[in-house]
Amino acid sequence: MTDPSSQSRRSTLSIDVVGAGILGLWQALTLARAGHRVRLIEASQEPFAAAQSRFAGAMLAPWCEAEAAEPIVRDAGIAVMDLWREAFPGITTAGTLVLAQSRDMTELRRFARLAPCHIVIDASRIDDLEPDLAGRFPTGLHFAQEAHMRTPAALAALLALIRAAGAEVRFGEPWDKPGDADYTIDCRGLAARAELATLRGVRGERLLVRTRDVTLHRPVRLLHPRYPLYIVPWGDGLHLIGATVLESEDPSPMTVRSALELLGMAYALSPAFGEAEIIEVSAGVRPAFPDNVPRVVRRGRIIHVNGAHRHGFLLAPALARIVADLVAHGHSDWDHAAGLIAA
Ligand SMILES: Cc1cc2nc3c(=O)[nH]c(=O)nc-3n(C[C@H](O)[C@H](O)[C@H](O)COP(=O)(O)OP(=O)(O)OC[C@H]3O[C@@H](n4cnc5c(N)ncnc54)[C@H](O)[C@@H]3O)c2cc1C
The missing domain is CATH 3.30.9.10 (D-Amino Acid Oxidase, subunit A, domain 2)
Incomplete structure (x- = not known):
């Protein structure tokens, strides 16, 4: 194990993604497609049985959500809607x-x-x-321009894409501390509360x-x-x-x-x-989090991705894009990254 900043110069990293909810699925998919060796580790035996993501309405509604959400939610959500459309043809765009x-x-x-x-x-x-x-x-x-999807179909499709991208997927494996991976991406939702005080x-x-x-x-x-x-x-x-x-x-x-x-x-x-x-x-x-904006929180080799509130489906691809930049380059130049990375 070496300093993450020198690891980041390598093009292929070993990355554990913990939690197979909507945030963990997009992290695993994006990082596996970027060529990294990804393990997706989920505590529940059955896919999605313990994920809050299974309850979501799964609307991609950045303009409607602007009524109550911070501007970064709208702007980053609009920017990544096409990533959803490319990944999952089951999306309906009927507004x-x-x-x-x-x-x-x-x-x-x-x-x-x-x-x-x-x-x-x-x-x-x-x-x-x-x-x-x-x-x-x-x-x-x-x-x-807004879109929606059938939640169980979208979750199942992402899981199939992750496997097709070559990631290892482990269900029924409760994670408790980082192993020997170069990076651990913690997407445990509320189970990460002990590490994220304001969640x-x-x-x-x-x-x-x-x-x-x-x-x-x-x-x-x-x-x-x-x-x-x-x-x-x-x-x-x-x-x-x-x-x-x-x-x-x-x-x-x-x-x-x-x-x-x-x-x-x-x-x-x-x-x-x-x-x-x-x-x-x-x-x-x-x-x-207190402002209802999801965040990427970097702590050395552990990167927490959490706080999706009502916007897990909308913003999961944006958060995955930022983490892919962080592990590859140590920073993200993406226009909307600053608003989604914890200071
Ligand atoms: C009624 C309702 C409606 C919603 N509607 C929408 C909507 O329309 N659009 C939208 O974008 N969002 C919506 N949401 C919000 C959305 O569901 C959440 O933002 C999202 O589910 C959070 O995803 P997550 O991946 O962070 O957490 P989760 O989906 O909870 O996933 C976390 C995973 O981590 C696993 N885990 C926990 N501890 C461990 C461990 N130690 N080891 C391994 N795995 C572990 C859990 O088992 C779980 O599978 C809605 C939510 C609710 C409740």
Whole structure:
């Protein structure tokens, strides 16, 4: 084992990536494709069984997220959307539709002010985009460049790509300290809390329903001052309804209150959701730093990548690109790197 700065001059390094959630998957894929000898080490026996990533809505929505996130989230997210499209052909780019009920028009105006790159559309255009919502909303915002994916398919596709890129993948192997690899990339999510003092958990709950009575073609967000909602269509009648954002690290099952709020808002979007079958009800905890911006934290041979909050899918390729630069050159010249590397 030698000084990492001299290791970085070598083109092929041995790298352990710990944690097979969305951040670890993108790290392993990017580093293996860069020619490094990569081992992806995951504690759970079953792929994704313990990853918070399995709960995600998996929207690539940098413009909508600008409503509440720091500008770096939007800018870095926009910059890496094509990396997702190249890696996973299952991505659908049909945009996002943002709606509000008549009494919540101030919410729609506020959202429009904060979230750029949309067009304001009228009822007839809403009917064209989402015929099953015809006649229900007088106006809305269309963010045409945003994309979404079916979360389990995306995770499985990345894992297959990692194996195809020559990385070794080990499930059922809880990691506890760095081995003899040149670098260890720690992507353990909340399990890395002891090493990352400001990391916290933000609870999120969501439901998966199946219905043939209403079909959406793109993620639809219904704004509300207290209970904003999104619905992501997964195809085959499946719709993901999410998600609560609660300052709590409680991983226990969804509360009745949250189920009422989410299902009530889905019913408000379209009463046809009233006949949907509930397939899955789940709650997860998002790892987040105080400003909700994910970070790369360098500590010698260990590089922590964490704090993805609501943006794990959006920003995983950006964080992987930065780490690939760091191990190869000791620094990253990428335009958005400074905002995502901890000072
Ligand atoms: C309801 C909900 C909806 C969301 N919607 C979205 C969305 O639409 N878009 C978006 O981008 N994000 C979304 N998120 C957030 C996203 O899911 C998280 O940002 C992301 O999952 C964090 O990924 P991660 O890889 O850091 O952690 P995880 O997915 O939790 O992965 C960490 C992995 O490390 C493993 N591990 C832990 N300890 C060890 C150890 N000692 N040895 C080996 N392995 C270990 C764990 O088993 C786990 O598999 C949502 C989250 C929730 C809860």
